[in-house]
Amino acid sequence: MPLFRVVAEHPESEARLGVLSTPHGEVKTPAFVAVATRGTVKAASADDVWALGVQILIGNTYHLILRPGAETVEALGGLHGFSGWDGPWMTDSGGFQVFSLGAGKVHGVGKIASIFPGEAVPKPTGPSLVRLTEDGARFRSIVDGSWVFFSPEEVIRYQRLLGADIILPLDECTSPFHSRAYTEAAMERTHRWAERALRAFEETQGLGPNPGQVLYGIVQGGAYEDLRRRSARVIAGLGFPGFAIGGSLGKSKEDMLHVIEWTVDELPKERPRHLLGIGTVEDILEAVRRGIDTFDCAAPTRMARNGTLLSAREEGFRLNIKNARFRRDEGPIEEGCDCPTCQRHSRAFLHHLFRCGELSYFRLATLHNLRFMARLMAAIRGRIAAGKPLDAASVMEDLGRT
């Protein structure tokens, strides 16, 4: 069974319908990968997310090796046995934490800066908890403050023990405020780390609970066209069976879309492409049209916990359940939604639970937002299969009919 098959190509864009085959089942693409950093989707159970039509989860190597430890997860049957989610798993490498606990803090910024012209550069949010060398990254543990060392080799060994179906090499995710020179040097280092990761991957064949693991390559290069194209060619040339687009995606949504276009343009068509950490409705539609197959993003579940609920029927595809106008609103979050929350509960009840800080709120909101993402991706796949336009209005109309 090949890792990836393209089933249909969209006539009007680079979008494609595909099937990703893993040792723990197939994933119909384009697909949203639900974030389960520590082995669980926040506020929901494995049973829950399975019933919602979630196809694949992504855990985080950095968080899981701190707690409960890679050896413990392995002893419990790997992520699949440990978590109770026996479907496909990905794990992120810890490369994003090189950024989020390092330059992201010092630069006070996320993966996309979204700075308006003339606006001040953001302030640091704290000192860097990361020390980078050619060998790898030393992290200050967020659990107990001790230092942990991540080399490209160790990160592969950890992920062998964790046993996800799709794993990622250690990379350096740069900041939108890094200079071109720094971004290029970091990219070159990421390429050297990719080669070391591939070697380690071969040398650890047979280690851990999941011999069918595949290792994707990560493309870096910031928002510089020549760097992105060069990185995509180098990483593809190393023979990875699939690819992730990581790192700084620039200072605006436009920058991000360019980064995707340059990268996809250089990658072999028959291999799967994952966009790391992106997941708003608008971004997913734009990225699918540019040839992205899978996405992971904490936003839908985090937004749920903060009171932002997704709906095809609202402006910006979201509503804020905190809003006083929902106090006596007997309707479901989203008319026509088939999630368990919308089947049983009103906006008024969710508004009440949110205001009281009731724990049951977090799950009910999370179930809705994850089901929304599953419905969104199903609508997108349906439109690709039918060769219909992938504009937001049309996709949302299909969503309203699910």
Added chain:
Amino acid sequence: MPLFRVVAEHPESEARLGVLSTPHGEVKTPAFVAVATRGTVKAASADDVWALGVQILIGNTYHLILRPGAETVEALGGLHGFSGWDGPWMTDSGGFQVFSLGAGKVHGVGKIASIFPGEAVPKPTGPSLVRLTEDGARFRSIVDGSWVFFSPEEVIRYQRLLGADIILPLDECTSPFHSRAYTEAAMERTHRWAERALRAFEETQGLGPNPGQVLYGIVQGGAYEDLRRRSARVIAGLGFPGFAIGGSLGKSKEDMLHVIEWTVDELPKERPRHLLGIGTVEDILEAVRRGIDTFDCAAPTRMARNGTLLSAREEGFRLNIKNARFRRDEGPIEEGCDCPTCQRHSRAFLHHLFRCGELSYFRLATLHNLRFMARLMAAIRGRIAAGKPLDAASVMEDLGRT
């Protein structure tokens, strides 16, 4: 349909098998009433608790009138429509908050003091937030600090609007450290409030979403035999169709069991008896043997959130999931348990989720403990029906076989 039918009597004790008929369905007794203070069981949804075999929920008038307000709940179809739980509901009157926010704080004590001989009397945990007069109770709101007034009449009106199937009159729950004189005076006042509540209940017939509501009477009298017997006779004499045992249950488990015996002895056999706020395994068994039909208690759900999980196979019928010995334990919480958590997840995973403070932990633990309570009550009913002994060891053996 009568409110209550005794289906079978236990040959060896005062225990009986019964059916409580409410406008929203039947409850097989003895039954555990799950606590849903603000309209939801903490960390679980209506769908969840229904699937666990929970038969009836109890909300709290004090908490619900502060948020979202009785009128709002009524506008949304009463507690049944509002919460999504369309089965039987009870509401407590706020009488317990007269104690827990009043004398309970000043005396630094719960409903049962559990003071060992020679031990110091506990210290206050804060100033009283309650002002009591013959008219009723003024409370400091825990939401915004404003004063709210609860009279016996207002509490009935609130509960008419909330629309639970079984409602309770305002009473004064005294402390184990109140004097006999104070306990007696409070009991007499509770009796006067009971008469006012009955009048208000008749006068508000037709108000609110649930015309089939019934009003139980509450027996007070602390741990004094003559007071308890007198209170039971007075409250029964007022014609309430069912009874709750409230207030101080003394300074030890033995006191509590005496209180139950004296009270039940004075109550008409054919009417249902509810024990307020009690719910450990041992207490339930003792109370069932003394003729109690229903119980409510926050302990099983609160213990779940704190890491204490119930099991028929453990000493004291519980284990602490925080314990390091569970770090790599692949077994379920309780071998043989049919709850969704035990079907899918190991102790090791729950230990991990608890240590990480993951929100999904709280629900998985709550589901197990509530299912345990449902299995416990089913085992008790089975043994009453079969005329078998109701000792803890035998009941737990049955539980192990479910």
